[in-house]
Amino acid sequence: MKLKTMDISATASASSIVFDALRKAIIEGQLEEGEPLRQDEIARLFNTSRIPVREAISRLEEQGLVKTQRYKGAVVAGLSPKETAEIFDLRALVEPEIIRNAVPLMSSELLAEAREKCAAFSSATDPMTYGDLNRAFHETLYSASDLKFFQEISDNAIDRVERQIRAQLVMSNGMERAGREHFAILEACEKGDADLASRLTREHIQGAKASLLKHLPGG
Amino acid sequence: MKLKTMDISATASASSIVFDALRKAIIEGQLEEGEPLRQDEIARLFNTSRIPVREAISRLEEQGLVKTQRYKGAVVAGLSPKETAEIFDLRALVEPEIIRNAVPLMSSELLAEAREKCAAFSSATDPMTYGDLNRAFHETLYSASDLKFFQEISDNAIDRVERQIRAQLVMSNGMERAGREHFAILEACEKGDADLASRLTREHIQGAKASLLKHLPGG
DNA sequence: ATAATCCAAATTGGATCCAATATTCAATAT
């Protein structure tokens, strides 16, 4: 007997569905910073009770994506320019190490996939998908590494500044520059030059940080 | 009117009390790895219902301190030697940056406090408190930095390997060596030599990693 | 005796209800 099986125990609980949906809405900016998250309202939207919503919100708080006050509720977390800068510094520290570790582990299939993603990003015309394609490219390269904790840190850091990254990409030639830098990183990976890929990744992130801070209040 | 005030809204909720207690029990090793966390049992222990317990457990899972399976419950998370090594590598990357940032911001009061903690650690005789005193010393130095996200990462990373650190300290001259290295780090901080403090911190962590892995299964 | 099956107990996930707190707005006093 042949069946397409799936791990039933991995089916999503209500709380994880709500968690994923809220996380996505927050990092994509559909829920804007400071906006309150009403348990009742969210529960109605997902046809569930407030219990899974509360669990989702507490997990989001643990991730730093919302801030809650007792008996007052949760709001979407925002970042000051200083905090944004720190997140980018963290990324500039961690992600180059992920790439350095990943390069020797990249299969030709993975590199082909990364090349596709890189091309898709460069030729993208819809600003709504810039962020998705950008992240997809980086995640593809990072996924070759076996540093799962580093990746957790990096994922969370990117989550926290994803809105700003998207804003930065649609800014004056943000896409054009990012596309060039992506291509350079990809080439270094294909050459197997881990140090170069690492250095370019760091410069890519530091460049994004500088360009972003210039356009932030007081920049 | 003069009153000794306190922020009522900052009073702890049941779920945060349970969270803190479970976290402490886990990182100190009172709950050992793989041990199941029964919601009902914990609720009874804290004279509360399962709701706050579930919220606490979901937060612990987000922090990586427990692992849960749907309808099966949560168990205390453990680390393979490879994972332990990765956590130490992460610490060796992040904590030197925290120290480097902190050194120029250290007041003489803070340095005095750090010196006390350093001395307390070196003269400790009760193995149960080794871990507390070790962490207290490092946290004191790190607290001078204004890199709160870096500190969050570092705190979580330390949480995950705290048990191993404690084990390592009671190993053959673990305390003696750690005491020496702490003193060297402290001296660099007092001299205002951020680069040196940073380098010594990295070496301190890498040394702990090496010594730990040697005594782990397959080391 | 062994393996498969089924049922009861244990456990978790979620819904509903109540309590505690915050917020809003009308009423009142100055």
Added chain:
DNA sequence: ATATTGAATATTGGATCCAATTTGGATTAT
């Protein structure tokens, strides 16, 4: 008119109850 009080409403935190799933043991068939 403005500030203060107090009640009504909204919202969150927690308790209790029910449903879904797992687990372990008894039962039965081979």
